[in-house]
Amino acid sequence: MEDQMSSKPYIREVPRYSWFLRQPRYMRYMLREVTCIFIGAYAVFLLVALRRLSEGREAWESFVQMLTGPASLVFHLIVLAFALYHTTSWFNVTPKAMPIQAGEDFVPGAVIVGAHYAVWLAVSVVLLFLAGVF
Amino acid sequence: MSRRQIELEVLRYNPETDTEPHFQRYSVSCEDEWVVLDALNHIKETIDPTLSYRWSCHMAVCGSCGMMVNGEPKLSCKAFLRNYEGVIRVEPLAHFPIQRDLVTVIDDFVTKLRQVKPYLIPKQEKTLAAGEYLQTPAELKKYKQYTLCINCMLCYAACPEYGLVPKFIGPAAISLAHRYNQDSRDGGREARQQEIAKNEGVWECSFVGACSEVCPEHVDPAGALQQVKIQSTVDWYQEHLMPWKTK
Numbered sequence: 001m002e003d004q005m006s007s008k009p010y011i012r013e014v015p016r017y018s019w020f021l022r023q024p025r026y027m028r029y030m031l032r033e034v035t036c037i038f039i040g041a042y043a044v045f046l047l048v049a050l051r052r053l054s055e056g057r058e059a060w061e062s063f064v065q066m067l068t069g070p071a072s073l074v075f076h077l078i079v080l081a082f083a084l085y086h087t088t089s090w091f092n093v094t095p096k097a098m099p100i101q102a103g104e105d106f107v108p109g110a111v112i113v114g115a116h117y118a119v120w121l122a123v124s125v126v127l128l129f130l131a132g133v134f
Numbered sequence: 135m136s137r138r139q140i141e142l143e144v145l146r147y148n149p150e151t152d153t154e155p156h157f158q159r160y161s162v163s164c165e166d167e168w169v170v171l172d173a174l175n176h177i178k179e180t181i182d183p184t185l186s187y188r189w190s191c192h193m194a195v196c197g198s199c200g201m202m203v204n205g206e207p208k209l210s211c212k213a214f215l216r217n218y219e220g221v222i223r224v225e226p227l228a229h230f231p232i233q234r235d236l237v238t239v240i241d242d243f244v245t246k247l248r249q250v251k252p253y254l255i256p257k258q259e260k261t262l263a264a265g266e267y268l269q270t271p272a273e274l275k276k277y278k279q280y281t282l283c284i285n286c287m288l289c290y291a292a293c294p295e296y297g298l299v300p301k302f303i304g305p306a307a308i309s310l311a312h313r314y315n316q317d318s319r320d321g322g323r324e325a326r327q328q329e330i331a332k333n334e335g336v337w338e339c340s341f342v343g344a345c346s347e348v349c350p351e352h353v354d355p356a357g358a359l360q361q362v363k364i365q366s367t368v369d370w371y372q373e374h375l376m377p378w379k380t381k
Contacts, residue, residue: 008149009231009239014297022205026294029342093343096357097364104272 035086042079091116137163140215142173144185145225147232155232158182159221170210170224171199174236187236194350197286200227201236207288207348227291229300243287246303250311250329255322273318280313280358282351289345289355295338302338303330305345305355312358315365331366339363 020026052063066072094116095109128134140162147155160181162173171189178185189199192211199210202225204218215222230238256267289305296302311326330336339359346356372379 009233010147010149010152010155011231012228014229014294016298019294019297023344025344025347026342029340029344033340093341093356093360096343096346096354097360099357099361101272101276104275106275 031085032089035082035089038079038082039086042083045075087120091120136166138166138215140164140173140218141221142170142177143221143223144174144177144236145223145232146185146235148184149234157223164215166216168215170201170203170208170213170215170222173215173222174210174224185236186234195284197284200286200288200291201225202228202291207291209286209288209350212350227287229291229293229297230287240287242300243285243290243304243307246307247285247310250303250307251322251326252307252310252314254314254317254320255325256319257321267319269318276318277313277316280309280316280353283310283313283353283355284351286350288348288350292344292348294342294344295340299334299338301334303335305339305359306353308336308339308362309353309355309358312362315362327366327369330362331369336362336366 020030049063052059091113095112098112100107100112142160142162143157144160145155146152146158160173160177162176162181164173164176168176171192174185174187174189187199187201187210189211190196191198194209194212197209200207201210202208202223203210203213204223205225207227210224224236226232226236226238230240230242233239254267260267283306285306287306290296293302293305296304308330311330314320315323315326336359339356341356341360343356345359346354349355
């Protein structure tokens, strides 16, 4: 009987390379994952900056000069956009991964997400202070 | 009562005669409060008695009538026809083999569910005379949400990882393992970790989050899986950095 029941089940193959085009939520997920490439690219950029710095005053000054060009501006704007999406998309899911139970009830998700934004803001202010912006 | 004519496109597959599934269109005169399941029942009773699908309670409790409605995993008893425009496409739950028409082969899920031991394994066995295993309201609330799972498998149909890597234990089974791991009366975590902390366990999950978006009972499997990841990571560090802490 069992053999007869499962005689010829039909298997629908999932397209290996285009599955994420099927659903907007899969596209959003892929967008979140793709942001890491830009975060990685900026890490490489910072390493290059360190290298220029280690090569002496002249190398560093020409690097700083390059930073003021339009290509650098475009690169920074693109990376900033992806970095913001990366950060906010991960911050917004933190209550799922780290729920906090205080007494009987769970701390509202908005509080956990809000705390992340508050710390982000505080760290940014400290960094800008150290960089001499204020 | 107002009636409306709707078009339904249903995926049909007869394993005895078909080599692959095909869509069949039905025109149904439906009432305003009908759900997709009502339309299917109407088709079976008055138009085409050969149409096969699973259902039982018609009230989002039994978890039998899950299917793809316009490409989205839904309980067909909860999918109101009035919320759809144009032709409504009804297909069997994605990522599961099709047995016949809208009926899928669910053996894989049932095997995985059994594998994660989704039942209470008491820390200390008590005799009946010793009384109940007591729990505070806070201890209950810690896992309550995960008890709401009705095994409808919509999360498996939504999960692209499960579609691509079928050996993935998947959202519902891991959430249920987490439910018992979070239970203050339970002592079975180590046995469950053997299953859910391995590669095809929680580490196959890349947090797409689709499972939680489609869950009709708001179990939030994606949340459960991320928590299992964190706890398994803590286990690993304890084992390697603080071996005296592990038994």
